[in-house]
Amino acid sequence: MRLDRRGLIKTAGSLAIFTGLTSRPVFGRSLAGYPFTLGVASGDPHPDGFVLWTRLAPNPLERGSGMPMQAVPVQWQVAEDEHFTRIVHSGEEMARPELGHSVHAEVGGLRPARRYWYRFLAGGEASPVGTVRSAPAAAAAVDQLRIGVAGCQNYEAGYFTAYRHLSEEPDLDAVFHYGDYIYEHVAGRVCPKGEGGERTCFRSHVGDEIYSLDDYRRRYAQYKMDPDLQAAHAAAAFLSTWDDHEVDNNWVDTWDEQGTPPEMFLLRRYAAMQAWYENMPVRRAQFPAHGGLRMHRRLDYGRLLRIHLLDTRQHRTDQRCGLQNTTHCRPAEDTAPSQMLGAEQEAWLTDGMSADFGWNLLAQQVMMMPFLYPESRADGRHNFDSWSGYSDARARVLEAIGERGLTNVVVATGDVHKHHAGVVPMNEDDLDGPAAATEYVATSISSGGDGSDVPKGWGNVLSDNPHTRLLNDRRGYQVFTIGKDEWRTDVVGVDRVTTPGGAKTKIATLVTVPQKPGVHPA
Numbered sequence: 001m002r003l004d005r006r007g008l009i010k011t012a013g014s015l016a017i018f019t020g021l022t023s024r025p026v027f028g029r030s031l032a033g034y035p036f037t038l039g040v041a042s043g044d045p046h047p048d049g050f051v052l053w054t055r056l057a058p059n060p061l062e063r064g065s066g067m068p069m070q071a072v073p074v075q076w077q078v079a080e081d082e083h084f085t086r087i088v089h090s091g092e093e094m095a096r097p098e099l100g101h102s103v104h105a106e107v108g109g110l111r112p113a114r115r116y117w118y119r120f121l122a123g124g125e126a127s128p129v130g131t132v133r134s135a136p137a138a139a140a141a142v143d144q145l146r147i148g149v150a151g152c153q154n155y156e157a158g159y160f161t162a163y164r165h166l167s168e169e170p171d172l173d174a175v176f177h178y179g180d181y182i183y184e185h186v187a188g189r190v191c192p193k194g195e196g197g198e199r200t201c202f203r204s205h206v207g208d209e210i211y212s213l214d215d216y217r218r219r220y221a222q223y224k225m226d227p228d229l230q231a232a233h234a235a236a237a238f239l240s241t242w243d244d245h246e247v248d249n250n251w252v253d254t255w256d257e258q259g260t261p262p263e264m265f266l267l268r269r270y271a272a273m274q275a276w277y278e279n280m281p282v283r284r285a286q287f288p289a290h291g292g293l294r295m296h297r298r299l300d301y302g303r304l305l306r307i308h309l310l311d312t313r314q315h316r317t318d319q320r321c322g323l324q325n326t327t328h329c330r331p332a333e334d335t336a337p338s339q340m341l342g343a344e345q346e347a348w349l350t351d352g353m354s355a356d357f358g359w360n361l362l363a364q365q366v367m368m369m370p371f372l373y374p375e376s377r378a379d380g381r382h383n384f385d386s387w388s389g390y391s392d393a394r395a396r397v398l399e400a401i402g403e404r405g406l407t408n409v410v411v412a413t414g415d416v417h418k419h420h421a422g423v424v425p426m427n428e429d430d431l432d433g434p435a436a437a438t439e440y441v442a443t444s445i446s447s448g449g450d451g452s453d454v455p456k457g458w459g460n461v462l463s464d465n466p467h468t469r470l471l472n473d474r475r476g477y478q479v480f481t482i483g484k485d486e487w488r489t490d491v492v493g494v495d496r497v498t499t500p501g502g503a504k505t506k507i508a509t510l511v512t513v514p515q516k517p518g519v520h521p522a
């Protein structure tokens with residue numbers, strides 16, 4: 001037993017409990033090293049608890065992460081204070097080789113709207129400590145919520161400095177992760193070019209493009225070793241979703257961008273989905289199954305906020321032809337209705353949007369508002385991987401918002417590695433006409449590299465898109481401060497990511513009111 005090392009975190013007060021839990025043999029062999037190298041996480045808060053996550057990995061990049069191929073017991077503790085003097089709940093889960101020795105403890109029986117601290121114990125070691133807030137009680141009036149938005153964290157494109165700053169944001173209730181938690185490509189693809197054109201990788205993926213379950217596990221392990229990402233997880237519950245790079249660039253439904261036969265792509269997709277489940281702090285309702293994984297779900301925060309977490313990849317119809325590098329696509333002659341969410345999820349969403357909540361947040365991945373990029377302005381071509389490639393599906397959702405008379409719908413989006421804010425017009429041909437919802441698009445954590453405030457050649461973007469109010473190409477994140485009368489969005493950037501230690505800059509603070517979609521300066 002290694003009770004004398006890292007295990008004995010700062011506080012002497014925890015010693016008695018800690019020793020009590022680990023003074024029996026937990027399994028036959030001792031672990032190859034400290035098992036909590038990938039940190040801890042919490043997710044999907046309910047009024048009575050949340051999910052606590054960790055994954056044992058003494059040697060994270062080795063096959064099996066250096067774990068014995070057997071089930072290993074892991075204890076968890078939840079306390080009302082960071083020193084664990086008031087432990088209010090504890091339990092044990094098995095970390096099984098079938099799930100990459102990940103642990104998902106679904107903790108209940110706690111009090112609503114309270115901050116808690118948690119940790120895991122295994123193999124005579126203690127994990128780092130994380131903190132998490134339970135959701136408010138079902139019908140509670142809630143004064144204020146603080147929700148961060150982050151995603152698109154290409155490890156090779158830069159340091160996760162923005163996560164360090166996000167982890168220091170006060171009083172977060174949750175962080176919505178819009179996807180691209182990992183990128184699937186071979187090592188060395190995204191490396192800055194030097195003066196002479198040679199590429200230098202300052203952070204490089206391990207290995208080739210990922211296909212197998214072990215590949216995906218190792219890629220997640222490499223990302224999760226990042227201390228800034230670990231700090232963000234330890235600071236707040238994540239509401240985890242995926243976009244494309246958790247599987248393959250621009251995949252939808254049973255199709256990847258290379259046009260691989262669907263029955264083969266589905267094997268890869270299943271490995272990717274299993275690895276996603278193993279590595280995300282999600283509930284048992286998201287357990288992977290061969291037919292696919294139910295990612296879309298709903299989280300309520302009292303009467304103030306209903307969050308609809310959407311899956312805009314798995315149930316889509318194929319992209320319209322015209323998207324770069326995509327060999328399989330939907331020809332223009334195909335006039336059948338298009339699907340962005342699939343019929344079942346679309347009905348679930350439109351049924352669930354409700355005026356009983358102060359706000360409805362559609363937390364999803366790709367831009368819902370039409371958006372004209374400088375490069376496509378001449379021919380008026382929109383991004384066919386976004387909702388603009390699925391106009392009729394978008395129109396159905398907006399119509400449902402209109403039918404219910406909802407003016408309190410906010411859409412949170414990622415994907416484009418830029419900050420934008422604007423409204424989703426009821427009619428895509430009338431950009432500054434009546435609007436159905438407000439949309440905040442959060443930039444990437446690292447994808448795209450250092451960036452700049454306004455990219456070269458993007459000077460006309462705001463006038464070409466009169467329904468938008470913000471454009472910024474820095475890396476960073478957003479924080480929503482949500483109250484009954486006002487939704488405030490802090491747009492945060494970092495000045496660089498290709499070297500560590502980038503400074504945080506406040507790019508803008510924008511405000512939306514529940515009576516009418518719109519984005520206003522604070």
Ligand code: FE
Nearest residue numbers: 152180415447
């Ligand atoms: Fe991305």
Ligand code: CA
Nearest residue numbers: 180243244415
């Ligand atoms: Ca993406």
